[in-house]
Amino acid sequence: MRFCMMESKGKRGVAASRDGGPWHVLFESEPGFPGTVDEIVRSGEGAFEEAMSAIEAGTAINPDDLKFLPPLTEAGKILCVGLNYKAHVQEGGMPMPTYPTVFARFNTGLIGHNQPLVRPTSSEQLDYESELAVIIGKKARHVSPERALECVVGYSIFNDGSIRDVQMRTPQWTIGKNFDGTGGFGPYLVTADELPPGCKGLRMVGRLNGEVVQETNLSDMIFDVATLISLLSEAMTLEPGDVIVTGTPSGVGISFKPPKLLKPGDMFEIEIERIGTLCNLVVDEK
Structure with a gap:
């Protein structure tokens, strides 16, 4: 469904x-x-x-x-995972993580499919990040990896639009990840029964103006969906409606030489096999 x-x-x-x-x-x-x-x-x-x-x-x-x-706009928690694909860690020159890098996004920054992705007045460094979103459907606390996927009600697509210069001013990424109009989310919530467990084996592609700039198999996550749910539930109670955004693969705009940062008129599309395609046109903040 x-x-x-x-x-x-x-x-x-x-x-x-x-x-x-x-x-x-x-x-x-x-x-x-x-x-x-x-x-x-x-x-x-x-x-x-x-x-x-x-x-x-x-x-x-x-x-x-x-x-x-956006399919959901009242999530109690939007928990995002950084550095969750080996190639992306390597392109950023970061050490390989042994524990997930987690930061928060908030509902106020979310936009739906076909709605404008906003480059703010204060920066020209708006970047894209293609990601799988996991929607929690059952309360989870100290859940094992073996039982973790029982807590998932569905999946969607997320563009973790990032203001890179602001993000990198501090080791905590929250501000650079929460500008208004930068969190593309949708188009749909696809119920978990329609998809492989944890979406393993599905292909995800990010396209900038039709050019493939990101491509991965979701099985290539360092910390898969079940592991993320289990580890997060060690610290906090995951509740129905919470969202876990699982990380982006290599090919983010800042990694290119010269960088392929988003500018007004650009179209960014994220396609995940069997889930759909999230499209957002870039505009300048008014």
């Missing part, structure tokens, strides 16, 4: 598709509206099937005709 958040004439709606079939949508003001995707995730086991049944009674749509919102 696939779910996404849409907007039309100022009204939010949730759209869904089952087994590659037609899309339907229900808006907040309509009978049977099952809640936002955030609310569905927090409703527990069986909520997605109930929501799908309700939405299938709604209006048939082509989702590309409506405005995409």
Whole structure:
């Protein structure tokens, strides 16, 4: 099943598709509206099937005709992992990690599919990062790697847009990773049952204006999805609706000579096999 958040004439709606079939949508003001995707995730086991049944009674749509919102906008935690692919560690000249590098993003910086990725007025060093996003569906605390994937309700795509000069002013990356309008997220939440465990074996590609600049197999993560969930749950309780953004492969813009940093008019696309394609056009902050 696939779910996404849409907007039309100022009204939010949730759209869904089952087994590659037609899309339907229900808006907040309509009978049977099952809640936002955030609310569905927090409703527990069986909520997605109930929501799908309700939405299938709604209006048939082509989702590309409506405005995409991020699939989730109320995550209690957005935990991002840096340096999680060997080639990316090497291109950055960093030591190979023995424990995940974790930083936080916040909901205020998120944008949906086909929405503008914003280069801020204070910097011209906006960079792209293609990443798999993991959506937690069950509370997890001290969970083993063997049981960790039972806590995942679905997956999506994330562009961890980074303001490089700000990011590198301090060993803590939080500011450079949280400028408004830099966190591309979507288009869909794809339920975990549609995908291989931990998305292992799937191909991820990042394209800048149609040119492939990032490409990897998701099996190449240093710390795979199950390991990340287990390690994070040693420190904190992961709750339904939390998001783990699992790291980017080599080929980020700053690594090229000269750098391929994003500028207004650029289009960046991230495609993950069997999940979809997240597209964002770059604009300057107004």
